[in-house]
Every structure is written in structure tokens, then in C-alpha cells.
Amino acid sequence: MPDNLTKVKILTAFEGVPDSRTLTCYEAGGGYQALRKALALPPSEITAIVKASGLRGRGGAGFPTGLKWSFVPQDSDMPKYLVCNNDEGEPGTFKDRYICELSPHMLVEGMAISARAFGANKGYIYTRYEFFEEIAWLRTAIDEAYAAGYLGKNILASGFDFDLDHYEGAGAYICGEETGLLSSLEGKKGQPKLKPPFPAVSGYLGCPTIVNNTETLAAVPWIITHGAEAYRKIGTEKSAGTKLFCISGHVQKPGVYELPLGYPFMKFFAEEAGGMAAGRELKGCIPGGASAPILTPAELQDATLDYEDLAAKGSMLGSGAVIIVDAEQPMVELLKVVVDFFHHESCGQCTPCREGTGWLANIMHAYVKGEGKESDLPLMHNISQQMMGRTICALSDAAAMPTQAIVQKYQDELKNYLQAKAG
Amino acid sequence: MSIAITINEEEFTAEQGQTVMELAQQHDIYIPHFCWHPGLSIAGVCRFCMVEVEGRPKLEIACNLPVTAGMQVRTDSEPVQEAHKWALEFHLINHPLDCPICDQAGECGLQDYYMQVGKYQAQMTQAKVLKPKKLDVGVDLVLDTERCILCSRCVRFEDEVTKSGGLGIFDRGDRAIIGTYQNKRIEHNYTTNLVDICPVGAFTSKDFRFKKRVWFTQEAQTVCPGCATGCAIDLAFNADLKRYYRIKPRFSEVNAHWMCNFGRGMYMHLNVEQRLLSAYSAAEDAHKPMLKTDTAHIVQALAEQLQQAQQVALLVTPQYTVEDYRALLAFFVGKLGIRNVHQWRSRQEDTEKFDGVLWRGDQNPNSRGLLEVLAEFGIDKQQGNEFDTLAAGNYDLVIALAPQVLATFADIETDLQKLQELPWVSLWASAKQVLDYRYQQVLALTCFAEQRGTYRNYAGVERQLHAATSPVSAEIMSITALVEKLAACCKAQEDEHGSS
Numbered sequence: 001m002p003d004n005l006t007k008v009k010i011l012t013a014f015e016g017v018p019d020s021r022t023l024t025c026y027e028a029g030g031g032y033q034a035l036r037k038a039l040a041l042p043p044s045e046i047t048a049i050v051k052a053s054g055l056r057g058r059g060g061a062g063f064p065t066g067l068k069w070s071f072v073p074q075d076s077d078m079p080k081y082l083v084c085n086n087d088e089g090e091p092g093t094f095k096d097r098y099i100c101e102l103s104p105h106m107l108v109e110g111m112a113i114s115a116r117a118f119g120a121n122k123g124y125i126y127t128r129y130e131f132f133e134e135i136a137w138l139r140t141a142i143d144e145a146y147a148a149g150y151l152g153k154n155i156l157a158s159g160f161d162f163d164l165d166h167y168e169g170a171g172a173y174i175c176g177e178e179t180g181l182l183s184s185l186e187g188k189k190g191q192p193k194l195k196p197p198f199p200a201v202s203g204y205l206g207c208p209t210i211v212n213n214t215e216t217l218a219a220v221p222w223i224i225t226h227g228a229e230a231y232r233k234i235g236t237e238k239s240a241g242t243k244l245f246c247i248s249g250h251v252q253k254p255g256v257y258e259l260p261l262g263y264p265f266m267k268f269f270a271e272e273a274g275g276m277a278a279g280r281e282l283k284g285c286i287p288g289g290a291s292a293p294i295l296t297p298a299e300l301q302d303a304t305l306d307y308e309d310l311a312a313k314g315s316m317l318g319s320g321a322v323i324i325v326d327a328e329q330p331m332v333e334l335l336k337v338v339v340d341f342f343h344h345e346s347c348g349q350c351t352p353c354r355e356g357t358g359w360l361a362n363i364m365h366a367y368v369k370g371e372g373k374e375s376d377l378p379l380m381h382n383i384s385q386q387m388m389g390r391t392i393c394a395l396s397d398a399a400a401m402p403t404q405a406i407v408q409k410y411q412d413e414l415k416n417y418l419q420a421k422a423g
Numbered sequence: 424m425s426i427a428i429t430i431n432e433e434e435f436t437a438e439q440g441q442t443v444m445e446l447a448q449q450h451d452i453y454i455p456h457f458c459w460h461p462g463l464s465i466a467g468v469c470r471f472c473m474v475e476v477e478g479r480p481k482l483e484i485a486c487n488l489p490v491t492a493g494m495q496v497r498t499d500s501e502p503v504q505e506a507h508k509w510a511l512e513f514h515l516i517n518h519p520l521d522c523p524i525c526d527q528a529g530e531c532g533l534q535d536y537y538m539q540v541g542k543y544q545a546q547m548t549q550a551k552v553l554k555p556k557k558l559d560v561g562v563d564l565v566l567d568t569e570r571c572i573l574c575s576r577c578v579r580f581e582d583e584v585t586k587s588g589g590l591g592i593f594d595r596g597d598r599a600i601i602g603t604y605q606n607k608r609i610e611h612n613y614t615t616n617l618v619d620i621c622p623v624g625a626f627t628s629k630d631f632r633f634k635k636r637v638w639f640t641q642e643a644q645t646v647c648p649g650c651a652t653g654c655a656i657d658l659a660f661n662a663d664l665k666r667y668y669r670i671k672p673r674f675s676e677v678n679a680h681w682m683c684n685f686g687r688g689m690y691m692h693l694n695v696e697q698r699l700l701s702a703y704s705a706a707e708d709a710h711k712p713m714l715k716t717d718t719a720h721i722v723q724a725l726a727e728q729l730q731q732a733q734q735v736a737l738l739v740t741p742q743y744t745v746e747d748y749r750a751l752l753a754f755f756v757g758k759l760g761i762r763n764v765h766q767w768r769s770r771q772e773d774t775e776k777f778d779g780v781l782w783r784g785d786q787n788p789n790s791r792g793l794l795e796v797l798a799e800f801g802i803d804k805q806q807g808n809e810f811d812t813l814a815a816g817n818y819d820l821v822i823a824l825a826p827q828v829l830a831t832f833a834d835i836e837t838d839l840q841k842l843q844e845l846p847w848v849s850l851w852a853s854a855k856q857v858l859d860y861r862y863q864q865v866l867a868l869t870c871f872a873e874q875r876g877t878y879r880n881y882a883g884v885e886r887q888l889h890a891a892t893s894p895v896s897a898e899i900m901s902i903t904a905l906v907e908k909l910a911a912c913c914k915a916q917e918d919e920h921g922s923s
Contacts, residue, residue: 172595174595189592189595194465194466194467194468194487196487196489343596343597344596345596346595346596346597347595347596348573348592348594348595348596348597348598348599349466349468349573349575350468350469350470351468351469351470351471351510351513351514351572351573352470352509352510352513354513354573354596354597354599355513355514355516355517355597356513357596357597358516358517358552358596358597359513359516359547359549362547362549362550363549365549366549379546386505386506386509386510386513389480389481389482390470390473390481390482390506390510391470392467392468
């Protein structure tokens, strides 16, 4: 493999290390040195380093992290907030919880550094309600960090204050959308907010707020320690650094893998994950969580795991949730599960999403029972088309994109299903 | 700062901070919408008002789209028309389509837009989502959550205008419903605004529903006579039947988009069963009801009493127009030199109340106007109730202008009782209820809906009345017309006396 695709352990540095969650262990492995280094730098320098590193949001959208921080108005006298989006809910995704399991301090340290970069003195980690153990681990890490002086007033005698709290979600997928998360954090119903204004200008309680994914924030200490150039050298030009990939489905070795971005999909699938489970055959792969359009085996042959290649193939890197679909999986069932999920999770604010997700689910329910019509397929395509880019947040697109992909790429199978049911 | 933009290739000058929707409304450019309302914050949830902006990859919602220099907007391109059609179809797939039994029919956004941008063949063949119907959620409110399109206007009205926060959206997705909080009802004085702003038939008015299909009504643009605020209103009536059905607010600087429930009741006293339809005079037996009498006879009798009386007084309520007061005072004060003019009002302590939104305790539409006209005739007064002063006076003729809306006077029954004990009273009124008492005579007046004229509200702002219908009976007339008749009668008497 070329240098840029050589595996580096950044987020999984503590894999296999006993007691890796403890402060002692984290410090022994060099933890909190990045914070010391960052506190000695001018805050703008931290942003500059992160910008130069090419780090992009790991929650799914892939927005450049340093650029996002630079949108926080520096002349505002309102308090600024940093919120960690740890509401990992995209079906197929289990990477952020892995960070909480391995190195919760890496996230805490990353948050303290990032907060310093744009002047936030208060932060929240917003964790998915169902992550009972992870929540306990995070709370312990926060307590330890306070006791050691890495959080709170005048951190390491730098004059910088940063308070960090933990907040549990209430179990809604939509609260993984950053403004939905902020509504929930404010104690309101988890509904995305109309943009503009964007959270960097008017977020939590109307104050400038940055919401970053757990994996994004956890990468920051390494970048500060090793420098932007070192991070940039990993991965591709537009997709720098490493990413956690969680592979699930009928593979030999499902799990979380840290790989340089740009890594060949087939190599990952065959070598790391061990290929298909015995007697199974690859039918398709959803490369970035349930909202990513499915790719066929033919499309997967030369696919690389980065933002640009998957986008060029009409899908997306998303959260890095690689769902392997085997030949025995009926696509009608898969599509029904996908549309049911988004129907259940639509917040109901925007009409195309509220009504469209329900409509798609209705059609699929009838279809699975054999009560569908061939004309349902173009109808589902059209409904999806009108759900895309029409709403406040991306949930509507998230429901529409995989629907269109399955309807288009597996239409023969879907048609045959109807005939088989009728026959 | 002004910004030049184009909409459908036509150039417009917009203000910095304005949205495309606001600019379009200002120039009557049609952009369909449900959740946007000029009196409420922007929700951006119906996703109906899609427009195309040159150089932007996606369609944008006009309601939350700030104008920028050189922006080129299209509201009529094919993608926009397609988006509007689909937006409507999304709104309608779970709507019950019960127009034949829905009171909103005829003034429903869904119906109107279907004709304007829809006209598609419905594609949804599965069962619709069922939701609670016919919910009694508060004063004058019936809620049908199945018809609701979740635009959230009502929720925002409760949060932003009345600040009562009585409504929320519960559950999510297509199960979401508008509702009140547990064991709470919406019980303020502005609830019917929720019916007005609801673009569909989710909120209907208990008072209005099933009374009249809206296409059988016309609307007169006039002013609410219910209090000193003087909200601009649309008064719905049927001209053939001479019946009034409801009052809705019309936008004006005074009341913005709203009005109170109390004011909405100001159509009830206009209908024929509440009205005094002709003149009456006292029966010979004082215990018997008054007798219906020809107006000319009554005016003649009044003219005669005016000649004989030593002490004449006027008792005037502030519920008539500036023009009527001028005609009245020009004759009685200007010509006859009568200086005993007294105000008749409700309790003073009530008149100073204000609810912080629109409603005022001074339930007279023309308090300012009355005082100003009195001053024009050299009678300077402060606002106050002088009923007792009049009652205690030793008058052998009192001409009393009763309130148009009797209910606005807290002590109206006592007042009318006291009035009938005075030696000689000519009561000018429009409510039939005055016939429960005995006066020497009663003359029938028109109501605010039957005449033009001016009120001056609490702040001195002129409010113009416009007639909706002709008077419900040929025997009733305005104060101005009555005064003219009376003046003519007096002149005839003088001429007669002069010649004899």
C-alpha cells in the first residue's frame, strides 16, 4: 500500500490496552499533552492547524471542521458553546460508542482543545439515551478530568475556563441532526431549526454554538500533537486522516476498523472483515449508514472509502457504517425496514418528510404483502424525488436517497417479487 | 439600504432584511404558502412557497429567503410549478377531503390551491392516518386534527401574540397532532383568531359553523364598534336576507391582523330579531306596553314637547358617529340653544381597563369623537358618566341616545329603569329590548352596519364606517335623518304659529 494508505492507529490507539478508559492509562499513553500544547498556542492557531489538517466532520456530512469553527463570530459578547454530538443513531453505525469504550478521555481532551480554539467556556456531550454504559464511562472521565484540572476554571494555570457536562438524549434519531440536538438540549421537542441562522451564529439558547461529532473531536488531540501536515499525509487530498468504519451484515468479522480514508473497499471487505460469511454471496453494500444509497457489487469493485469516490458513485461515506447485504436478503424487506425507520423517526415538521415517509412506508407495507403494483416503483421514485432538498433538515433526503437507489438498482427483483406473490 | 432584485424577470427594489415572500406580497406576486403569516414568526415548515433562485442548486422557500443584491427569482418556472403541485399533494394525502361537511369550504387554502396549482389525479391509494376530531378545546373553538396540516400558525399565535402558550404539537411524523395541554383549555378573549389564521378547516368557530356557507355571504369593510380601539373588520352578511353572520379582523395599523372575541359578537345585535323596527309611543294606560306608532307622529309629538318644555336635556352615549353628533348638536345646541348635554357611559372604573393586546374597558367606539364635537359647540367636558347628574336634574324633556349595544353598559337595566321614571323621555335606540320599559316615546335608529361615518378611537385615530346593507326596516333612520325630520317639523310648527 502507498504511504498515505498505511494504517495508523489514531482513534483506536488504545485498542487492546487494559484499563484504557482510566485517566492514568490515558496519561501514560501521552494523553492531555495535546491540551498542554494547545493552551500555549494562540486560539486562532489551533483553528489554523485543524483547518490545515483537512479534518472533516465525521458525523456524516463531512463539513471541514476548522472552517466550521471559524464561523463563530469572535466579536460577539454572548457565551459560546461546544456540543459533542454523541447521539449515534444512524442505523449500522457503532463507532462513536467505540471511542467512549476505548478512550473517553480522548473525547474530553479534544473538546477542551476545540473549545479553546473558538472561545467556548461551556460544553455538553449529548449521548444517545440507549448508551447506558457509555454514559457512565463518559461521566467518570469528566469527573476524573475535573479532579486533575483538565476541566473547570483556569485549566492548567492557562487562564482558560471550560466546563463540560453530559446530557442524555431521549431516544430520537432526529436529535442526531445538529439543530434537532440543540432543541433537545434546550429542553424542547427534538425538532431541527430553520436555517439560516446557523448554530455557529445562533445555536444553543440563541448563542454561538459549534456541534461536532464524537469522532471528529477525538481526532483533534492527535492533530495538535503531530501537526496538521502529519494528518494531511494520511488519506486522500480531499479526505484527510483516518476514519472508523463499522462493518455489519453477513461478513466474517463484523466490527469497527480504523482505516486511512481512500482505502480500497474490496481490500477492507476481503482482508479486514474477512469477506462474506460462509455460503453467502454479496448482493450489495450500504456504505455509509441507512441513509446512504446502496451500491451493487459491480460498483463496489473499484470503490474507495472516502468522501469523493463514494459521492461520485451516487452514494456517500456518511457515518462510515458499512452494511453488507447478502444474496438471500429480499430487497423488498430491506426497503421496507429502511422506509419504516425513517417514517418512525421523522419529526413531522416539514410536510414533504412527514407525509412522504408515511406514504413510502404505506406503499412498502402493501408491496411486501403482495398487494403492490408495478406502478408503485416509479411512484416511489417520484415521491422520493420531491422529498429531496425540500425540507429543513436532511432526514427527508435520508429516506428518499436509499429508496431511489434500491428501486432503481434492484427493480427486476422487486418486480419479480410481485409476480411470485401473485403466482 | 435598497437592493435591486428580479422576480420573474421583472425588476423590484427591496429593503435590506426583507424576504422574497414579503417583497412578493407587497407587489401582489403570487407565491402559495400555508405556514407563513405576516403577523407571526417564520416557521418554514409547510415547504410550499418554493421558488427558484438563479445559480442555486435547490429550490428555496421564499418565506425564509433574504433578498440579496442581483438575486434573480422565479416563481413560475417548471420545477417550481412541479414542486407546488407536489407540496399540495403531500398536504392532501392524509387530509380527510370532507369538504361537503366542512365549514371551511369556500375559504380553504387546500381548496383554493388545488384549483390554482394542483388539479392532479390523486396518487395515494392506501388508507389515511386517522386522528381525533370534533375536539372542544376552548372558547369558540372546535378542533379537527385530521384536517390539520400542521402549519403551526396556531401554536405560534398562542406563543407570540397572546403569549398564553396554550397549544403544542404532540407526537411526531404523520402521527403529530395539534393539541392543548392536559386538563387545559384555551380560554382567553382572542381564541377565534385561531380560526381565522387556520388555513384549513382544523379550527372552526362554534358560533359560525354550519350557519352559512361563505359563498352566500358578502363582506363589508368597516370598524368594530365594541370598544375604543376600533379594530378594522370584515362584516359578513347576506344582502338579500339582510342577515349578519360573523365579524373577522381586517389588517390595519390599529389592530394588525387580530381582534378580540368580544368584538366578534358585534354582529348579533344587528339582526332583525334583536332590532327595534319602528317608533313607539306610550299607551294611555301607563301599565300597558308601548304602542307601535308612525315615525312622523312621534317626531311631531317631540316637536310639540320641545316647544312646551322649560328644561330640555340631551343624554348622549359615545356609540354614534362624529357626523351624527354634529347634526344633533347643530340643531339642539346651535339652533335651539340647549346647553344641558350629558354623557351617558358605563362605569368609569371599567372604562380605564386595557388587556395589553387590543380590548379596552371603554366599550364605546367614539368616546374621543363625542368630546371633540361637544367642544366644537363650546361644551368642554372630560370623559365621565353623567347619567346621575341628568337623572337628578329637573328636566321636563330628556332626549336620550341609548347605547347601540346595550350589553356594553354594566348598569344598563338600572339606567333604563331610572330613565323611565323621568317626566318626559324621548328615547332613541336600536335594540328591541328597550320596549321592556315605558317611555313617552321611542324612536328607532340604524346600527353601525347600516351607515357611513367616523369614529375617533382612544388615540384619536379616525376610523371609517362603511355601510353593509340598507336599514332592516323602512321605519328606522340615522340620528342625522331624524334630526332633519325634527328640524323640519319644528320649522313647520313655527311657521304655523307665525301665520296664526
